[in-house]
Amino acid sequence: xxxxxLPPQFHRTKGMLIFTPNSDNIKEAFERSEExxxxxxxxxxxxxxMTGFLGEVAFEKLYPEAVYVGDKTYxxxxxxGKRKIDVKAKSCAGKPQPHYTASVNxxxxxxxxxxxxxxxxxxxxxxxxxxxxxxxxxxxxKSGLYKKKGEPDDYGFTYKVDGYHLPIGxxxxxxxx
Numbered sequence: 001x002x003x004x005x006l007p008p009q010f011h012r013t014k015g016m017l018i019f020t021p022n023s024d025n026i027k028e029a030f031e032r033s034e035e036x037x038x039x040x041x042x043x044x045x046x047x048x049x050m051t052g053f054l055g056e057v058a059f060e061k062l063y064p065e066a067v068y069v070g071d072k073t074y075x076x077x078x079x080x081g082k083r084k085i086d087v088k089a090k091s092c093a094g095k096p097q098p099h100y101t102a103s104v105n106x107x108x109x110x111x112x113x114x115x116x117x118x119x120x121x122x123x124x125x126x127x128x129x130x131x132x133x134x135x136x137x138x139x140x141x142k143s144g145l146y147k148k149k150g151e152p153d154d155y156g157f158t159y160k161v162d163g164y165h166l167p168i169g170x171x172x173x174x175x176x177x
Contacts, residue, residue: 009022009061010062016095016131017174018128018129019061019129019131020128025057025058026126028053028057029050030050032049032053032056033053050126054126054129055089055122055129056087058122058131059077059085062131062174062175066085075113075114076114076115082115084113084114085115085116085134085177086113086118087117088103088104088117088118088120089119089122090103090120090122091122091123091124093123096130098167098168098169099167099169100121101153101167102132102133102135102171103166104137104144104163105161107162108148111137111141112141112164113137116135117137118133119168131174131175132168132174133172134171134172134177135171143170145165147165149162
């Protein structure tokens with residue numbers, strides 16, 4: 001597979017794609033988070049908004065052809081052609097490991113509405129974002145583990161919501177969407 005040329009602010013290290021946000025990117029994520037406000041049922045009470053929006057900004061920089069539709073639909077954030085893509089971002093303290101999980105929160109057995117899910121980990125201080133990769137909704141439901149809120153994983157992490165979880169190492173490369 002031919003690798004896509006990386007845009008500015010991205011670099012590859014040990015097979016991982018890293019985005020280094022600038023002050024304009026941080027400002028854009030902050031403005032989006034302020035506009036959204038705190039969503040009902042938010043277990044972070046709105047604190048995760050910056051993480052999510054910075055993940056979206058990074059995705060837009062990697063895929064400038066993507067059309068943002070997240071302000072019009074709740075099922076996905078972007079469209080590239082007929083493909084519906086939902087960007088999932090989590091905060092982290094350090095470099096993600098291959099056994100860490102990429103997660104999609106949902107009720108068990110419910111069909112995932114997006115064609116593809118793109119996963120990002122954003123450092124808590126917003127100095128970098130790791131573009132982890134992507135998977136189809138079908139792969140997540142067929143290959144991912146379904147965990148209920150309160151269940152632990154093999155490394156001591158306790159899940160906060162019900163959903164499907166796939167190891168980061170099982171994702172497709174982030175620049176191959």
